[in-house]
Amino acid sequence: MGRPLLVAALAISLSPLAGVACSKPAEEKKAVAAAELAAPADVKRVDIAVNDSGFSPSTIELKKGEPVVLRFTRTTKSECLKAIAIPDLKIEKDLPMDTPVEVAVTPEKEGKMVLQCWMAMVKATINVVGS
Incomplete structure (x- = not known):
């Protein structure tokens, strides 16, 4: 009997938060994207x-242990490409239209990794070589 009340109370207490997260004005979203661009200038991009x-290029070569910033710019309206994932690095990132999005990575092991759309239908290869 206490469980339904707990679930109802949780739903009521979270409902205002859900509306806030989904109703960000476009200007605020662009400000967040601009903040993501603030990576150190000396890092390879x-x-x-x-x-x-x-993805172009479809193969990206990186050096093990070297910090790098991957800068994605989406120009397609494809829903499939509205976000990317790099499963081996546990990275997921939204890609707003015509807005550069920077993702800082430091690959720690040699080998191939997959860069893919959020639906895992469109893929590219990240090839990590020894330093």
């Missing part, structure tokens, strides 16, 4: 276009 053809 790799530009990745996200378009109707997928």
